[in-house]
Amino acid sequence: MPNLLIELFSEEIPARMQAKAADDLRKTVTDGLVEAGLTYAGAAAFSTPRRLTLSIDDLLAESKPVREERKGPATTAPEQAIEGFLRSTGLTIDQLEVRDQKKGQAYFAVIEKPGRKAAEVIAEVLEQTIRNFPWPKSMRWGAGPLRWVRPLHSIVCILSDADGNEVVPVDIDGITSSNTTKGHRFMAPDAFTVTGFDDYEAKLKRAKVILRADERADAIWQDATNMAFAAGLEVVDDKGLLAEVSGLVEWPVVLMGSIDDAFLGLPPEVLQTSMKEHQKFFSVRNPKTGRIEKFITVANIETADQGATILKGNQKVLFARLSDAKFFWENDLRTVEREGLEAMGAPLANVTFHNKLGSQAERIGRIATLAKELAPVVGADAAEAELAAKVAKCDLSSEMVYEFPELQGIMGRYYAKSAKLSDAVADACRDHYSPLGPSDDVPTEAVSVAVALADKLDTLTGFWAIDEKPTGSKDPFALRRAALGVIRLILSNGLTLKLSDVIAKANAGADSADLLSFFHDRLKVFLRDEGIRHDVIDACLAMDGSDDIALLVKRARALQDMMGTEDGTNLLQGYKRASNILSQAEDKDGVEYSFGADVKFAEGDAEKALFAALDTAEAAIAPAMKAEDFAAAMSAMASLRAPIDGFFEAVQVNSENEIIRRNRLNLLSRIRTICTSVADLSRVEG
Amino acid sequence: MADKPRSFQEIILRLQTYWAEKGCAVLQPYDMEVGAGTFHPATTLRSLGDRAWAAAYVQPSRRPTDGRYGENPNRLQHYYQYQVLIKPSPPDLQDLYLGSLQAIGIDLGLHDVRFVEDDWESPTLGAWGLGWEVWCDGMEVSQFTYFQQVGGHDCKPVSGELTYGLERLAMYVLGVDHVMDMPFNDPDAPIALKYGDIFRQTEEEYSRHNFDAADTEKLLRHFIDAEAECQRILDNPAVDPKTGKRIVMAHPAYDQCIKASHLFNLLDARGVISVTERQAYIGRVRALAKLCADAFVQTEAGGYTAEAAE
The missing domain is CATH 1.10.3210 (Hypothetical protein af1432)
Structure with a gap:
């Protein structure tokens, strides 16, 4: 089964958008392929400042034919209904089948979709993807209507298998697909052809482009920490900055520079913020003193002078920036020392x-x-x-x-x-x-x-x-x-x-x-x-x-915690049962049962046990609540579960004897009172 | 071309030559006070409509709040921008731009040039675009923008705009630490002049004027006058009663918009505009810019044709 390679080569993509864009490319294209019946074994997407790349392994060379049957209106249905069905299926009336149904005859559409070549589907899906790409902000350029994050220059789209490879023809507003891409903007600007993903990644590396963002980040971090370590220093960890910087270079070259002594007295947060926000530098700290003494910058190019010119330039810019920061710091300190902090405000x-x-x-x-x-x-x-x-x-x-x-x-x-x-x-x-x-x-x-x-x-x-x-x-x-x-x-x-x-x-x-x-x-x-x-x-x-x-x-x-126990959930059931019986009776009788249950009317052990359990629980709950010891109160409440269950098993609340019935309803109301005093159990679902 | 220029003016001359060779009309600065090269009608107005355009020019620019009495090594209330505007933006605009850096002596094999995301927006012009700050060895040397909207109008086709901050770029190329020490003409000229010989005194004068001496009541009156005048000019009918020709006065109206914008900057430097008022003033200038853009697209240069209008 063939592999697919897609590269969308453009002008510099904002660093913060690259990772999501690669993911969106993978998702949109694979969703489109699968929907068209082209399944695959694996897909991975990559990004650099100038390219989004998608590699799909073991794609079906052809989609399976699909046969779809749709039932339409009855043959006796009004003309509009039949016309609507024809429109939605794209068929004419003589292409419909008439089949016998239980109630007369109905039209049926049988739509046969033949299998399609992968290339044809890919071209369609890729065009849709490019035209509808979910960039957070996109733009037009030149005279065309196409939108991309920055001008899109070229498209690689090739299918390859053991027998060779073919370019999948795509033409989007004059940008045609090919098997050609370019390397690093300055170090390897010439175009070269690729035959598949492995060849592509390897040739890119020879052309001074590391395709994988995590590989670039690892390389930066490793070089940076080694360089700092060799100087007896450590790099201040900053994952966000590392990710951003990895998105600004295709070929990272790590350089370490010094901060002028004049600035070492600035608070480390000031140095760090100024270097990070303005210059995207990492801070390098002396672990003994906690002071920031050096910086690390990541260039995108190897130079004949080993980056000396680049470092000198960066150092100069930093000097100007930090001169500003020092000026602010000293002015602020002067104000505070002279007039106090409140006056500064x-x-x-x-x-x-x-x-x-x-x-x-x-x-x-x-x-x-x-x-x-x-x-x-x-x-x-x-x-x-x-x-x-x-x-x-x-x-x-x-x-x-x-x-x-x-x-x-x-x-x-x-x-x-x-x-x-x-x-x-x-x-x-x-x-x-x-x-x-x-x-x-x-x-x-x-x-x-x-x-x-x-x-x-x-x-x-x-x-x-x-x-x-x-x-x-x-x-x-x-x-x-x-x-x-x-x-x-x-x-x-x-x-x-x-x-x-x-x-x-x-x-x-x-x-x-x-x-x-x-x-x-x-x-x-x-x-x-x-x-x-x-x-x-x-x-x-x-x-x-x-x-x-x-x-x-x-x-x-x-x-x-209580609701997590078996007693808790069963208590809730018991409470709900009690509460239901009670509110039905209250509706029917037009009174509220809230007082006066007397143990002397209790019949049988279960009912007497409930009386006793309620007495015990109430005695335990009151002081627990007073002490705001909810765990103790809940546990006392949960201990009612067995007596309540026993009561409902043994006793019919709605007794023929009205005195006993009222006594039992008043007993249930004690359950209700308890179960709504520690927390309002009527609001608990279950 | 990697030989180093020797003076500020040589850098300007090389840019002029380079962009002339690339086919741009090399224009002269606009004869009014503006905050940036973008305000030149050759950019603001010409980025509108469907007519092709290619222009390059130096534009003296004024930012009254940036005055530092000539003392700060790189802050000035009056400075120069180099501006290129090409419509439609050519596909090789990045390469053309990099060529211009080489032309002024930046060896692309030794320096680290990067395109770092920067969305450009001018609230006073009702304009925005996407592009980058261009960094050379960590220093911002240019703005590179694909205009999407100007004066509330979609740019179709899109213009590519390049803006170079000339002093900063030149200081870097020439290896100078303080702008006032930068050679303006050739350092071996019989009368060698440094940037400071020409501008230190004016920076002092304008700093004092902008921060303390400008008459705020007059400025405010002038602002209101410019605003009214802009609208009055555009209220005239399209057809000139004297010549019987269709003459929409987009440029004269836009001059008033430029004036209002600069007056606002002066008022801002005098510290008489509160945070909430600030937004309101910017909105008033933007409203003028929109009116002018609306008017410009009703002119021939803005793509108006009698046939299309019928």
Whole structure:
């Protein structure tokens, strides 16, 4: 069976799009082939800055013929129905068969699709793929209508087997397929022909192109770490940068250069950010001092001077960049030392946070007040929390953060230290933005926790007060992330906090109930990732105190654990049975059975055992609930399972004797009360 | 061609010669204050419509906020861009571009030239395109863009635009660390002039003017005037009552758009435009650019024909 090789050769594809594009090419082409009846043994796709390549092994040389039968309308059906059927099948009336059915005769279409040669199908599928490729952003060029990520220059499309190979003819707006490609833009620009994938990959390598992105990445990483190791240094790990750089070169050449001594005093984060963002350099660190002393750059060319010119140029650019960074750093330090960190933030009075929520400075004032209020709850010193909140965002006015916004907080910590503020305050500058993502570390130091909570709560209540809530996929102010941050801060630090109180303190204008339910929705998502069922959470949300997140989660975890046991699931069945009987009777009798079950009317052991079990359980549950020991309460509740089962097995609730019946209904109501007091079991599915 | 140029002007002359040889009309700078070579009507307006076009030119450009009193090694409020615009973009535009680097003495066997993704967008011109920043040894030396839309109009055919930041490129080629130290004419000329001899003083003067002295009230008035004038010009009927000819005044209107854009830049440098107002001003200039683009495609150069209009 033949193998297929496709290469789409274009001008430079953005690095960030290459991997997905290769995958999309593989998926789209193979889906198209399979749909047309061409199956295959294996497919792999590759990308370089200038090409997307697909190799398919053992493709069927020809698709199998397909016979399709479709039943049409009755022969007596109105003309429009028959015409519609003809249109949809593409046949004429004399091509239809008439067959006897139970109720008279009906038309049948028998469509025979002959097998098709692979080449024919491939040409079609490839054209469709190219014309409808899912690039995140595509463009036109020249005078044609074709769209690609950047101008598409040539197409290799060949089928090969033991007997040789053939070009599959494809013509897309004048770009015709061939068996010819080109090597490295500068080192091997000449065209050459290929016979199949192995030949292609080998010839590319001779033409200074490494086809596989992971091979390029491995080569870069290995050379980089070896070079650093030889100098007694280590490369700072950066997977994202490695992937990006691998997408910028076809033939990686790793070069290590020095950072001028004048810049070694800059914070390592500044060096790293500047080198990475502007130059796509890796940072090379001295493991003894933690300082960044060198950089690694990856060129796309081997030169006669072993990269000396390239390195010199890169070093020069870096010098200019770092001169800027040093200038910002020194200006910022001067400001902080002369006037303090709070004064550095003075211009924030003129920076609008949101036109309905005032300036950044006003916002900082609110956060400081709230952080002070929250301090006792999180175990922080109130004055320190307030101070930390006041200075935590002042680095937003620094020249460094203006240049590198991603250094916000990190610079704040440096500047707080140089302003001689306490370590707790300095750390809060850095950490109060956390947690940002669901896997980001959660601050645990009390002052940081206070400021982080206040920051997020101010944002949430503020936007709630002006009715700018997230809708659907739109969440421009990242409020979902802020709410999840609050939840994780509370849970990770085991904080006891009544959210409704805190919301009211943060911003009286916010609709507390609505915001609380937003928190609950976020909590459900968070707990679902932990494996806790949404109905279990609902059962706990229905209880008092659900605005205390920590308490709520404790209850949900206990309930989830109980529902995982056999006693738990059976108890639920028993409870539902009791509840059904009870509500039917209540509907019928028009009364609520809630009180007065008396053991003296109990008949038989099972009923008496239930009375006794309920007494025991109630006695155990009350103190457990008081101590918020939900596990103990749930376990007491689960112990009711056997007596309840025994009761339903032995006893008919709807006794002829009305007194006994009422007594039993009142007994069932005790089950209902218990099963809706620890958590609302009526909301649990199952 | 790998021999090294010796001065700033030699680099410009070599680019002029190179692109002339490649068939471009070598135009002169536009005689108005603009922020970048793209504003020259030879790019903005000529990228519209279906007529073929090939032009290259130097464009003095002004970015008032970048003024540093001539002290910064590579920041200037007045600088030069070299601009090439070819429509439709030829299939070998990348190779043509690389040839121009060789022409100014960059040995492609010794340097690392890379095309790094950069989506170009001009909110004031209502224009965008896809392309790259071109890096030479880690330094951005050019912008390379395939125009997709200008003034809200789809570019059909697509123009290929090349923009070289001349000072930075020349400093690199000539091995100079401070722009003011760069030889402008030949260093062995009887009267050798450095970039600083010509521009240090003007950088100081304009920095002071742009940051502190420009009269913001007048600037604002002029902005409003230019905006109104642009619209008034275009409100005229297409047919000139005096000559009886169809004369759509796209270029005179576009001059007013250029003026408004520069006035906005000056107001911005004076720090009198708040963050929220900024967007509004940009939107006002963009509205003018769109009107001018609409008008240009109603002219012969913009592809208008009486037959097609009927």
